[in-house]
Amino acid sequence: MTDEAKLRDQMDRGDRAEFVLKQLEEAFKALEQQCFDVFRHSDMHDDLGRRAARYYLRVMDDVRSRFEHFVLTGKNAQKELVRMKDPSRWRKIVNG
Numbered sequence: 001m002t003d004e005a006k007l008r009d010q011m012d013r014g015d016r017a018e019f020v021l022k023q024l025e026e027a028f029k030a031l032e033q034q035c036f037d038v039f040r041h042s043d044m045h046d047d048l049g050r051r052a053a054r055y056y057l058r059v060m061d062d063v064r065s066r067f068e069h070f071v072l073t074g075k076n077a078q079k080e081l082v083r084m085k086d087p088s089r090w091r092k093i094v095n096g
Contacts, residue, residue, distance in 0.1 A: 004084065007077040014074010021067040028060050 001009070035053040042049045 004081065007081050007084075010077035011074045011081070014071050014077065017067045017070035017074065021064070021071065024063075024067075028064060031060060032057060 035057050038053040039050055042053070
């Protein structure tokens with residue numbers, strides 16, 4: 001696979017990740033709220049329940065971070081493609 005094909009693949013993956021992340025954001029917010037509610041309303045001796053809520057929050061953060069990584073990688077790939085195709089345009093983008 002050529003460098004350009006790899007960059008296009010990264011761009012496509014980033015676009016798909018951004019789309020999925022936007023779709024999941026509402027679900028993440030609802031699940032986070034449920035975890036916070038469980039934590040807030042748990043008995044002070046319910047260590048297992050609190051740990052579970054905290055674990056689920058960490059898992060959601062990890063999933064979100066992975067999607068954000070793909071989005072960022074895709075955007076960087078797009079910039080690299082622009083730089084490869086037209087270096088003068090790249091200077092305009094970077095310098096504003």
